[in-house]
Amino acid sequence: MRKRILVIEDDPNVLEYMINFLQSGDYDAVGAQNGNTALDIAAGTPFDLITLNMEMHNDSGAVVYKELASSSYNRETPFIFVGGPKDIHQAIPNAVATVTKPFDPDRMLTIIRQTLGE
Numbered sequence: 001m002r003k004r005i006l007v008i009e010d011d012p013n014v015l016e017y018m019i020n021f022l023q024s025g026d027y028d029a030v031g032a033q034n035g036n037t038a039l040d041i042a043a044g045t046p047f048d049l050i051t052l053n054m055e056m057h058n059d060s061g062a063v064v065y066k067e068l069a070s071s072s073y074n075r076e077t078p079f080i081f082v083g084g085p086k087d088i089h090q091a092i093p094n095a096v097a098t099v100t101k102p103f104d105p106d107r108m109l110t111i112i113r114q115t116l117g118e
Contacts (some may be wrong), residue, residue, distance in 0.1 A: 002028040003116050004049040008064060009039045009082065010056040014101070018051065021105055027112075034057035039067055046073045048116055054098075057082040069094055078115050080108075 004026050009015040016030045022029035030047075032038035034056065042050075050068060050094030061081065068074050081098045096112045 002026060004028045004039065005032070005112070006042060006047045006050045007031045007055075008035070008051065009053045010034060010058065014053075015021075021108075022112075025109060025112075035064035035067070039066060042068055042071060044073060047077050049078055049080065049112060051073065051080045051082055053082045065092070065095075069093070073102055080111060080115070 007015060007018045007022065007029055007100075008029065008115075010033055014055060014084050015033055019029045019031045020116060030041060032041050035098055036059075038052075052061055052065055052068075061083075065079060065081075068077070069079070077094060079092075079093075079095045081095055082103065083099075083101050099108055099111070
């Protein structure tokens with residue numbers, strides 16, 4: 001069964017790239033362009049991994065993280081933060097990495113595979 005990844009990114013070009021990139025890697029990738037959409041998608045749906053842009057223009061990545069991580073379906077889901085302070089993931093439960101933009105696709109894929117135990 002394909003692993004499910006939720007991509008939260010406010011830049012439509014980056015979101016489309018990430019979805020296509022992950023789908024070509026045989027992941028079931030779903031995108032959300034803002035925090036509210038992400039919360040709607042994740043309601044009642046467990047994901048294997050969530051990537052979250054910490055520097056969205058209209059949403060606080062930290063608030064979106066807190067809401068998603070407190071839901072019963074994604075409480076244990078690992079997060080990869082895109083943007084934000086370097087190494088912020090070290091201080092946040094369930095966060096496994098911080099990746100800067102523009103990100104290296106090979107590095108991102110390596111982090112994803114390691115996180116998912118592949």
